[in-house]
Amino acid sequence: MKALIRYIVFFHTVLFALTMAHAEKTVTMGIYQNIPLCFTDSSNQPQGIYIDVLNHIANKEGWRIKYRIDTWNRCLQALDKHEIDLMCGIAVTLERKNRYFFNDENVMLDWGQIYLSVGSSIQSILDLNHKKIATISGGILRTALQDLARAFDVTCNFVLVESANEVFDLIEQNEVDAGTVLRLFGMRFSYQYHVKPSPIVFAPLHLRFATANPQKQNLLNAIDYHLKSLKDTDSSVYYQSINRWLIDSPIHWHLPGWILISTAALLFFLLMTSIILKRKINRRTLELHSQNIKLQQEIDRRIEADKALAFSEKRFSQYIECSPDGVFVSDNNGCFAEVNPSACALTGYSRDELIGMSIFVLVPNDKQDKAKNHFAKVRHKGKSSGVLPYLTKSGTQKFWIISAVKLSNNEFLGFAKDITEIKIAENKLIKSERLLRTIAHNYPHSYVSIIEKDMTVSFSSGQEFQRMKLEPEQFNGKHLSEIFGTQATYIIQQYEKTFLGEEVSFELFFNDQYQLYKTVPMIESDNSIPRILVVVENISQQKKIEQEKAQLERQLLQAQKMEAIGTLAGGIAHDFNNILAIILGNIELCLEESDPMDPIHLSMAEAQTASIRARELIRQILNFSRQTMPDKEPIAIIPIVKESTQLIRASVPSSIKINTNIVDSEDAIIGNPTQINQILLNLCSNAVYAMGEKGTLTIEASREVPDPVPSLINDLEKKPYIKISVIDNGSGIPQDIINKVFDPYFTTKKIGEGSGMGLSMVYSIIQSHNGAITFHSSSDHGTQFNIFLPIIYEKVNTKQDLPEPTLKGSGNILFVDDEEMLVKLGRRMLTQMGYSVTGFHDPVAALSDFESHASDYDLVITDMTMPDISGKNFSKKILAIRPDIPIFLCTGYSDAIDETMAKELGIKQFLLKPLSKRKLAEEVYAVLMR
Known part of the structure; x- marks a missing residue:
């Protein structure tokens, strides 16, 4: 029975630990600056031997470690107040054992050492009498040195500091005579200071993990379990970390000066020691007498504790004896090793009959597999519970619910509660429920x-x-x-x-x-x-279906409108890009051939800028119609905000006052300028609508490091963002719809005034930019939307690069486009680059010419959308004639082919119109001249 009691106690301890381990996913640990045990690096990230070990254990246990970085004293205060779960690098002492719970396995062994200024003559503990000694406040080294000094009748004046670095600073500045630091810290950092180690070494320290919360002891159990395993494996994280921070790191060893004179001073030291020891013997005799008295008191206390433990075990034994549930221990084969009286009463067998009997003897034949699976689960997973039928000695079948845990490889502890009456009642209830359902249906x-x-x-x-x-x-x-x-x-x-x-x-x-x-x-x-x-x-469900059907019909209609817009946008893009290609190409040629000081040159440059903006407008239209996916790149956000603000000024009624507070910044984000413009246009459009004919619209932009708070998309972190705010003093958003404003197709505007996609699009864009959005609204003050876009710490060069000379080359090029002006323009550009160009605006004629002179051409450049034969099929026929010839397929816009499809067909380059002359020169040169 005593063995069973120990099993029960162990079971409850394990069960408690498992429960707590499952519940506690976040573990908070305090760290202070104690290199190489625990510290923070230049980016304020926790590092050190303790950090490596704990991160490894946390990964195994499924913990999420949260580090609290502070001084030694404040970490101890946080531990006392249960503000942190664990403290690392804390030495075990008797006094601390009364305050904290420690794990059993040492992470490191260390000891204290006295450091001196370079010219100091201190050589022994006796030399410290009436000296000023720097030591860390609240640290164990002060107490240990104080006890050692007291034993030699030495009085020390301690100067308390917050870190070991401050100890070295005070020694170097001769503000103290000596200082105490841990040996490992001194070995690594003393060379950085004008200090030297002394021969005074004291206080061996067992450095471990500690907690002040008794409910967190399961964390220490898990740490001991993994730490022992790590120490047993030579290649473990534990030894890798030691190699990293101790062996591979720059440790500077010093040969103490006292070694050079130790031999000469040995006789003098022994003489002084014998005199001192003689004085101590009498005093130690009195101390031993006092200690003997204390020892006797401790023996008496332990005798009382043993009596209390015996009484507790006896009382617990009575609980087990009187328990209405069956309690048993089985071996690895499933045979009973120990049972309580209730287990005998449940089964009808005596204790002697049950001991050695297989559990499976009590299980009906048709449930043997279920019982064996239950037992196998306990073997492999450590615990299991479930309902099983069992046979009493008289052959009566009953039911019990069994909970079992694995104590060791050969022992299993189980609790069995008879639920036969519950099962009978449950079966009756099931029959009644079936009848009731038949009537209710x-x-x-x-x-x-x-x-x-x-x-x-x-x-x-x-x-x-x-x-x-x-x-x-x-x-x-x-x-x-x-x-x-x-x-x-x-x-x-x-x-x-x-x-x-x-x-x-x-x-x-x-x-x-x-x-x-x-x-x-x-x-x-x-x-x-x-x-x-x-x-x-x-009929609520039917009504709901009808309403959803009506909503789907509205959404379908909106989707059809968007599809029509997309089709229209695609057609506009193709034709407009062809027109822009002609305009931009001729402007480039004029700019190259005109004097930069000529007013005409300046006018052409402005026309070029306007044409490039028109090209970007086409890309915006395609983005809006979802025909293309916008690319993202590092961009300076503030200039884009300013440009969008100017566009908004031009479109807002003059009765709406616009205030701006845009702080200049070269900070960059990863984003798409067109989509940033869409965000501002949508938010400002909604703000103007909410204000009606009169009001004030405010646009703000600045760099900000917000406090970590939840956001509608990504939670805000404490890091730099560009914050863009759009503020109006309109009627605000009604509280009953405030949670729907980002839903697709949701709108409060009249039919024809809005699609309900504006804020939904804003939400999607911010999400794709890894940004965050917050807003608040009231009927008294209007609405404010705040957009946060993360900064990438990269300045973007907003200055235009000086034009580079056009690359020139040689070779024969077949140029095909149904736009005759583009054929002329392409021939003129490529000829200026040194190439021989044959141009066709009829693809059929071009194909006929290639069939006759295929070997004469080095490159084919063709349009995609052409009459009679598309650029895709034209390219197939060209490659069928001469598979090795490179082909450039150009398009103003096409949904019939993209770059991936073009590459699969064997096309060398897939280019989007309008192309600049420089871009065309680079692509042709790359193929023909390299």
């Missing part, structure tokens, strides 16, 4: 009532009452006005028609649901109608 989502002529209810029944968690009997005898309140008048009017012989059907929204009422007169033999039958059906 006659009235799905409905209930039936009988209404008397005085408009009182005489009978009610049906499935719907159960769904509404109401008892039908509570309505019997009540007047309709008591049940339906103000809606009773309308209902009575409908029922009165039925009392006149008319069957009535009507809908009503009552009790947060849509209901369909159908009435039938209950006609007596004398043709009187003293009462009517009412069937009430819950």
Whole structure:
């Protein structure tokens, strides 16, 4: 029985630890600056031996480690207040054992050492008498040195500091005579200071993890488990970390000066020691007497503790003996090794009969597999629970629920509770429930009532009452006005028609649901109608489906509109890009051939800038219609905000005042300028709509490091962002729809005034930029949207590069485009680059020429969208004739082919119009000249 009690105690301890380990996913640990054990690097990231070990254990245990970085004293204060779960690098002392719980495995062994200024003559503990000594406040080295000095009748004056670096600073500045630091720290950092180690070494320290919260001891158990395993493996994280921070790191060893004179001073030291020891013997005799008294007191205390433990074990034994549940221990084969009286009472066997009996003897044959699977689960996973049938000694089948845990490889602890009566009741309940469901299914989502002529209810029944968690009997005898309140008048009017012989059907929204009422007169033999039958059906789901259908139809219509816009945008893009290609190409040629000082040159440059903006406008149209996916690149955000603000000024009525507070910054984000412009246009458009004909629109932009708070998309972190705010003093967003503003197709505007996609698009863009958004709104102050876009710490060069000379080359090029002006332009550009160009605006004629002179050409440049034959099929036919020739496929826009498809066809380059001359030169040169 004592063995069983120990199993029970161990089980509860393990169960508690498992429960706590499962519940505690976040572990907070305090760290202070103690290189190489624990410290923070230049980026304020925790590092050191303790950090490496704990991160490894956390990964195994599924913990999320949260580090609190502070001084030694403040970390101890946080540990005392349970503000942190763990403290690392804390030495074990008797006094601390009374305050904290420590793990058993040492992470490191260290000891204290006295450091001196370079010219100091201190050589022993006796030389420290009346000296000023720097030491860390709250650290163990001060206490240890104080005890050592007291033993030699030495008085030290301690100067308290917050870190070991401050100790070295004070020694170097001769503000103290000596200082105490840990040996490992001194070995690594003393060379950085004008200090030297002394021969005084003291206080061996066992450095471990500690917690002040008794409920966190399971963390220490897990740490010990993994730490022991790490120490047993030479290649583990533990030894890798030691190699990293101790062996591979720059440790500077010093040969103490005292070694050079130690031999000469040895005789003098021994003489002084014998004199000192003689003085100490008498005093130590008295101390030993005092210690003997204390030892006897400790023995007495432990005797009392043993008696209390024995009493506790006896009382716990009584609990087990009297437990109504069966408790047993089995071996690895499933045979009973120990049982309590309740286990005997449940099975009908005596203790002697059960000991050595297999558990599976008690299991019916048809449940043997289930029982063995249950036992196998305990073997492999450490615990299991479930309901199993069992046979008593008399052969009666009963049921019990068994919970079992693995104590060791050969022992398993189980608890069994008989639930036979519960199972019988459960089976009866199942039968009753089946019958009840059969009856209830006659009235799905409905209930039936009988209404008397005085408009009182005489009978009610049906499935719907159960769904509404109401008892039908509570309505019997009540007047309709008591049940339906103000809606009773309308209902009575409908029922009165039925009392006149008319069957009535009507809908009503009552009790947060849509209901369909159908009435039938209950006609007596004398043709009187003293009462009517009412069937009430819950049609809320049907109404919901109808509303969703209407919503889907609206969304489908909106999607069709967007598709039409996309198709139109694609057509515009193709034609417009061809036009722009001609305009830009000729402008480039004119700029090259004109004098930069000529006013005409300046006008052409401005025309070029306008044309490039037109090209970007086409890309915006394609982005809006979802025809292309916008690229992202490092961009300076503030200039884009300013440009968007100017565009907004031009489109907002003059009655709307616009205020701006945009702080200049060269900070960059990873983003797309067009989409940033879309965000601002959508938010400002909504703000202007909310203000009506008059109001103030404010646009702000600045660099900000916000406090970490939740956001609608990505939670804000404490790091630099560009914050963009759009503020209006309009009517605000009503509270009942404030959670719907980012839903697709949701809009408060009239039909034709908005699609409901604006804020949804804003949400999507910010999400794709890894940004965050917050907003607040009230009817008194209007609405403010705050956009946060993360800075990438990279300045973007916003200055235009000086034009580089056009690359020149040689070779024969076949140039095909259905736009004759583009053919002329392409021939002119490529000829200036040194190439021989044959141009066609008819692809069929071009193909015929290539069939006859395929070997004469080095490169083919073709348009995609052409009459008679598309650029895709044209390229296929060219490659069929000469598979090795490189082809450039150019398009203003096409949804029939993209770059990936082009590469699969064997096309060398897929280029988007309009192309600059420089871009064309680079692509052709790369193929023909390299």
